[in-house]
Amino acid sequence: MKLKRFFSVLNGAAMALLFATPAFAAAGDTPDTRADWDELWHEVLVDITVIGVIFIVAAIYMLIRFKATNPEQVGTATRLTTANAIGWALIPAAIFMADDFYLAAKGWTVWDHQRTVPENAMEVKVTGYQWYWEFEYEDGTTTDELKVPVGTPVVLRMTSDDVIHSFGLPYYRLTEDVMPGRITYIWFNPIEEVETLVTCREFCGNSHSEMFTAVEAIAPAEFEKWLAEQG
């Protein structure tokens, strides 16, 4: 518990440091998994940086402090007593484990958000081909780029026609593989107008690195108009 408080204080400090602008609150009660991700990411970065710095500083200190002064000199550490040996195992193990469980719990919460599709989500079917993406909207319209209306969560139901691809949405902090014979999903919450892209993240052959297309979140009215034009 103490540890948890320690880390939440750290975390607060980190947030102040690392976030130039505050994270966006989600519209309504639909979670904003992008902000969730960023928050968790910064927390974990602080966590591992603290651990790393502690160990590295300790190493540098000892490497300098315990430099041999003559070639005959030997180290003077003595064998640990049994009690000390056990203590030096259990206490560090407990601290490491506490940190692991703390991180796991944090990660689990975000995971719940990432995997629970909001009920009002708009569904788009995605199919991966060597080497392009195809999107199919609820009304049957198919397109080669993804446009979505701001304010409505979007769930993508994805499959592949040939080999494995992976739907990587860096802006929304999401990826999920797209495989033949299986349907996978991700959902995201477009809370502001933005033009970004999807890149293929699983190696799929010669033009793997050309397998990207635009992903745009636009105003709902504009979206309706665009969708109608596609038909």
Place this chain on the structure above:
Amino acid sequence: MSTEATHQIHDITHEHHIHEHHWETSWAPLVLVAGIFFLVPIGFSGHFVYENQLMTIIGAGLGVPLILAGVAKWVEEGMSHKNLVEGVSIVGLPIFIVSEIFIFLGLFASYWTMRLSAGINWPPEGTPEISTTIPLIMTVILVSSSFTMHNAEVKLDDGDNSGFNKWLIITILLGCVFLGFTVFEYNHLIHAGFVPGTNSYSSAFFSITGFHASHVFIGLGLFVAVLIPALKGKTNDSFVACASVYWHFVDVVWFFVVSQIYFW
């Protein structure tokens, strides 16, 4: 291990290198690997990848003699050389078998995955009636061969060399009959249109029974390697024991093959 045993082993080690001040060499390993290299990767790729039969023929033509030469040399050295530590082969082999078990597990896991995800559609379309009598006969043959091998070992223990040879030959014959049944069964199934590519069941069927059969084949190879010097009156106890343990292992695996592939 008791310290006494350690000392004993060490004495052997010590004695050994006092006698030998030269670098030990053997050409058997290199030749054997070269043979495997030509036979398997080169031979296979010639036929299946590059569809170049000449490449396959050259691969096999180089590979098989090299393998035979390597094995023969190795066996000969095994009969005459003194090991650094006596009697550890019989520890090494079971350790090796651990890894064999995992390779079979990997294959079975693949089979189970497909089998379970298929649900009630099993066996999938295209599967003909597969006889369950043949595997039962094969089981009887293989189990008896384990017993005959055991008999051979008992004879060897009693110092009865010709008895050993007799029982070993019987074991080898039983193994050959077993493989004969495999060939017969495969032939029958392939004529019924059931080939590795037919469906998911045929994929698993041929891979797993084929892999097992290849182990029977290797076991037989070991026996032949034991037999040839034995006919000249030379045997090596730990080599015999290893071949025998391997054979029993192949026998046990067969129970899993039968129950999983034929009767499930």
Place this chain on the structure above:
Amino acid sequence: MSTATTTHDQEAFNLKEWIFTTDHKRIGVMYLIGSMAAFAVAGMMALMMRLEQANIGAQFIETGTDYNEWLYFHGAAMILAFLIPGLTGFAANYFLPLMIGAADVAFPRINAFSIWLFYFAIVLALLSVVVPDTPDIMWTGYPPYAVTTEGNTSFYVFTVHLLGFSSILGAVNFLVTVIYMRAPGMGWNQLNIFVWTTLAAFVLQLVFIPVLAAAVTLLLFDKYLGTHFFDPAAGGDVLLYQNLFWFYSHPAVYVIFLPAVGILFEIIATMAKNQIFNYKVCVYGGIGGVVAIGGEVWIHHLYVTGMPDWLRIGMMISTLLISVPVGLIVMSLWGTLWRAAISYNVAMMYSVAMLYLIMVGGLTGIPLAMTSLTVHLSETSFIHAHFHFIMGLFSTYAVFAAVYYWFPKMTGRMADNGWARISFWLNFIGINVTFWPLFIIGPQGMPRRYWNYEMFPQFEAYHEVATVGAFLTAAGVAIMIINWITSAISGPKAPANPWNSRSLEWTHAPNPPGPGNFPEAVTVADDWTPYDYNK
């Protein structure tokens, strides 16, 4: 010291005695040569990749497939033909029997069989680069791509088979050797840490390689015999392969990591003239713990494949928990520096660098372990940076450090000179310049296995920097290799025990050891340890 074997470094070079050798030391040297050759070729491929990636658009390739073939070779060769053989082939072969006071391994001819399997595997891997239809399936070889590609998947499969068979036999050999051939009096708690880590690595190899062998065999069958294991249209399963593959290939990272840690312990303990801090906890809790947990976390490579949520969460927790046994190992490492008497040689410089690399590489595994973060980090260059730090650098440095540290043992000469230090600094600066930029652009979305990134023009500067770094590293490596060769031929003669170690390979065997290793039988006292400096 008896004269029987000390004359051996004077004897004439006899090619036949080398090629047909069954001696563990010579086999070890042959492993070193083969694995360094693989490293050099794979490193050249890396340089070509870095040149290609330095700027947006095609620099000198014709199609993406060219790049993919280099990348395939780079990844497969670095892991399978350089690091695993470099650590469990070279280092284990040469030093483990010496450390336990044995005359050789338990099965010298099987050992020779292993080295030749390794060499023919390298031959096959090199052949695969020159044949038509070079494999382009990445070191992971995922179907269905590996089945549908024009590339020659069979050479990949057979390379894995040969190397796998080689390692399994090595595992059998070394397990039996450690169990039966320890010097009289040497108990389990008196083993060098390196012996323990090697043992652990071989246990992992023995159990997990067969599953990889099964996976690639089925891949071969699917591609060339028409079976349907990985073909969903005919009742197969696309993810089956990935599960089998990572069931081995995650533990494989500990096959690499553990012996590297073992080498680090040997060097640090010797150069710090200190005993290992909390030896038993390090061995049974740390090394044993890694072996115990290492097999239960492979799903962290399948976080974005639609695996069931409970499985992803479960494996997130087990993956995070790996930090506990690794943490215990780290505590022992750090503890060994406490109240030490440290002196520095070039091996120690690599070791100090490794203390930093284990932190950067290991700790960046933590965000990857968290499935909710990996849904974004997956298949980005963040992963490159993670595994190059822990594997391409930490574990690779272990090989370099080992060569420097045992150079006098292997050659009777010293290689620690000005060039050695210059090459260290070039290398160390180079790798940081190469791989830190990848940490930065990964979380911003730079995908892996992209020869072109026209959609992310903002990353060009980072890639340029990384390319410069790679060339600094290459210069360092080249100088190092030349230094090894020239020092082995004409370096200054080394004293018998230049680092004043207490380990058997230094105290009881000549430089270099002759056949049979020890001129006189080795026995050790009950209270002896390889680290008893303070007595």
